[in-house]
Amino acid sequence: MPGSLLFVIQKHAARRLHYDFRLELDGVLLSWAIPKGPSLDPTVKRLATRVDDHAMEYASFEGVIEEGSYGAGEVIVWDTGDYWPEAEGGPAPRDREEAEELIRRGIAAGKLSFTLYGKKLKGSWALVKMRREEKAWLLLKHRDQYADPARDVLEEDHSVLSNRRVEDLKGS
Ligand code: MN
Numbered sequence: 001m002p003g004s005l006l007f008v009i010q011k012h013a014a015r016r017l018h019y020d021f022r023l024e025l026d027g028v029l030l031s032w033a034i035p036k037g038p039s040l041d042p043t044v045k046r047l048a049t050r051v052d053d054h055a056m057e058y059a060s061f062e063g064v065i066e067e068g069s070y071g072a073g074e075v076i077v078w079d080t081g082d083y084w085p086e087a088e089g090g091p092a093p094r095d096r097e098e099a100e101e102l103i104r105r106g107i108a109a110g111k112l113s114f115t116l117y118g119k120k121l122k123g124s125w126a127l128v129k130m131r132r133e134e135k136a137w138l139l140l141k142h143r144d145q146y147a148d149p150a151r152d153v154l155e156e157d158h159s160v161l162s163n164r165r166v167e168d169l170k171g172s
Contacts, residue, residue, distance in 0.1 A: 081118035
């Protein structure tokens with residue numbers, strides 16, 4: 001995979017627990033908040049609300065956001081790795097520049113398919129924008145060898161960086 005792009009999913013125990021799904025593009029992290037987290041079941045679509053872009057440096061953040069600050073609560077890096085966009089019906093992107101152009105077009109069109117090379121999440125996924133909604137997208141797993149309706153991947157609740165759980169950060 002020439003010129004990798006980063007994805008990260010942070011588990012965030014804010015007032016309402018959610019998973020922040022972030023994709024590197026143009027030097028920032030495009031971000032979606034997913035209340036129910038990703039599912040390996042290809043029949044399940046998970047609401048993913050587009051939120052503000054984050055700085056690349058935030059990709060490795062784990063810790064406690066202070067009480068009184070926006071998003072107060074514990075954060076761990078639940079999964080991370082490279083990702084690469086999938087060209088539907090066209091040639092696969094050959095380098096990072098072509099990949100980023102394909103992602104930009106996918107975001108603008110409201111449908112982006114991509115392969116994740118994470119520790120927990122692998123294989124083909126898509127983000128699909130809900131029509132007539134400004135920020136509501138759906139995250140779904142495509143059918144492939146990594147789809148598994150029987151496995152609840154959220155039970156794997158440790159950080160892939162530190163092996164800590166959000167519960168381990170409470171009160172720290
Ligand atoms: Mn969050």
